[in-house]
Amino acid sequence: MTESKARASVDRADDLDRRHVFHSWSAQAHRDLMTITAAAGCYVWDGEGNRLLDFSSQMVNTNIGHQHPKVVAAVQQQAAKLCTVAPQHVNEARSEAARLIAERTPGDLDRIFFTNGGADAVEHAVRMARLHTGRYKVLSRYRSYHGGTETAINLTGDPRRWPNDHGNSGVVHFFGPFLYRSQFHATTEAEEAERALAHLEQTIAFEGPETIAAIVLETVPGTAGIMVPPPGYLAGVRALCDAYGIVFIADEVMCGFGRTGKWFALEHFDGVVPDLLTFAKGVNSGYVPLGGVAIGPAIAATFADRAYPGGLTYSGHPLATAAAVATITAMREEWIVENAADIGARVLGPGLRELAQRHPSVGEVRGLGVFWAVELVRDRETREPLAPYGGSSPAMTELVAACRAAGLLPLVNFNRLHVVPPCVLTETEAKEGLAILDHALAAADRHTV
Structure with missing residues (x-):
């Protein structure tokens, strides 16, 4: 498919979505949605042709990654x-x-x-x-x-x-x-x-x-x-x-x-x-x-x-x-369950705890395997969350934007960043994601006291 045809296909899908699709958990007049055109392994491609490391596993469900043959x-x-x-x-x-x-x-x-x-x-x-x-x-x-x-x-x-x-x-x-x-x-x-x-x-x-x-x-x-x-x-x-x-x-x-x-x-x-x-x-x-x-x-x-x-x-x-x-x-x-345990214990867990030491916005890191949450706070002493319970905040919006700009698709909920990649994540991919998070957390740090 030529670049112009691909662009037209993405634009048509977006237009039809806005006209006809009723989305879950959303105010229908206030949607800013990413188009996903392709996926493979731990990566997805958006409508602009950008490749993003999927640290959301979509809805925390693509445990064996995308398009497993x-x-x-x-x-x-x-x-x-x-x-x-x-x-x-x-x-x-x-x-x-x-x-x-x-x-x-x-x-x-x-x-x-x-x-x-x-x-x-x-x-x-x-x-x-x-x-x-x-x-x-x-x-x-x-x-x-x-x-x-x-x-x-x-x-x-x-x-x-x-x-x-x-x-x-x-x-x-x-x-x-x-x-x-x-x-x-x-x-x-x-x-x-x-x-x-x-x-x-x-x-x-x-x-x-x-x-x-x-x-x-x-x-x-x-x-x-x-x-x-x-x-x-x-x-x-x-x-x-x-x-x-x-x-x-x-x-x-x-x-x-x-x-x-x-x-x-x-x-x-x-x-x-x-x-x-x-x-x-x-x-x-x-x-x-x-x-x-x-x-x-x-x-x-x-x-x-x-x-x-x-x-x-x-x-x-x-x-x-x-x-x-x-x-x-x-x-x-393919020992995928064992890989999730190993990557979590050896790379993700230690890596996230290291980020917590460097970033004042990180209040706590917790999880197992490829199932982690990073609790983000304005103040480590009072544990005031970076977004209110049940809502979001400019700080969280900036964090998500920084992740995506650097090539990472995150999952956030209220004041938390969830690190939930596919169970097939490699050590190289894990370290790539952690490096992007290290950079993106600077956006959250700016909102701490």
């Missing part, structure tokens, strides 16, 4: 064989995807219910828990995100919930552990875990244990801040659920499938096994929409002789599950 080929081969089939029929791709997922889920979560994405996976997990227990209330933490559908958005513990929350969803929020901004006046991780668990048990007692169907937790909260739970916290939640007959739902939509350097983030936490586990995103790196619920034996038994009242036209869609089979196979054969 084995996954592209698998989708093409499946399309030639069987494009679609109703979910009541067995199809080879779905069966094999379920087997591969069940082999990797913790404990005995061996039955897989497929959905179209993470939000509806959470919806169905909550429905299963309510039907299994005969209870209705569900507890979830502040500083969390569980999806944009009705139940999932009400479970969410960030400002995206507010316009959709009418107080009638049966959801009760509580404070989870976050030592940097502790709600419990803790000074150590041990204190934070102990006090957060005491707060959760008190919430259960005050709400009435016999009314609570489930506790839903992101194993490692994602867009809310990548707050790795302190040792003992998730085991304590598991114990509380066992004590009160509450279903424990682990949301691994963002942190699963290699993102933290393990197949599932729960593997970092003393063998904790939930009753239900939700997944999406990294299961096939978003190449075709797919999510699901991994189900433990007790809840599976509830529906052995009782019909489960739920389903989707595209549950276990063959193109999506073929992509999952190819993704999981490539991750195993």
Whole structure:
């Protein structure tokens, strides 16, 4: 394609988008969107022909990078064989995807219910828990995100919930552990875990244990801040659920499938096994929409002789599950999960902590694998954030612009810069990204006191 034809194609796409596309989480009259024309590995190309290192993994889902040839080929081969089939029929791709997922889920979560994405996976997990227990209330933490559908958005513990929350969803929020901004006046991780668990048990007692169907937790909260739970916290939640007959739902939509350097983030936490586990995103790196619920034996038994009242036209869609089979196979054969762990421990973690020493705007660095957050502040002593909770600021806008100008596509949320590249990131690419961040953080530093 000639340069003039390429330019015309980009302009036409932009014009049609502005005329006809209704965008999520956006005021439609105030959009300034980047056009992506191509992608490969850890890079994308914008409408101006600029190459950017993708430190966002788009929506933190392209875990194996863009256009992985084995996954592209698998989708093409499946399309030639069987494009679609109703979910009541067995199809080879779905069966094999379920087997591969069940082999990797913790404990005995061996039955897989497929959905179209993470939000509806959470919806169905909550429905299963309510039907299994005969209870209705569900507890979830502040500083969390569980999806944009009705139940999932009400479970969410960030400002995206507010316009959709009418107080009638049966959801009760509580404070989870976050030592940097502790709600419990803790000074150590041990204190934070102990006090957060005491707060959760008190919430259960005050709400009435016999009314609570489930506790839903992101194993490692994602867009809310990548707050790795302190040792003992998730085991304590598991114990509380066992004590009160509450279903424990682990949301691994963002942190699963290699993102933290393990197949599932729960593997970092003393063998904790939930009753239900939700997944999406990294299961096939978003190449075709797919999510699901991994189900433990007790809840599976509830529906052995009782019909489960739920389903989707595209549950276990063959193109999506073929992509999952190819993704999981490539991750195993190419040691992609292990690469995420190595790059995080050896390059990203130390590199980000070094940046924190040089830049007064960095209040804290935290994360695992290729799942990191850089907490940006105006004042390290007071920990005043560089942008308000639920909003942005000129400082954050300048930071994003500096990253893009230098060839990096970042992910930011409120006052945080999230470093969430694909799990296939090389050491050279990691160091390239860190060098760009070093330069761009100067924009944030100018707004410190």
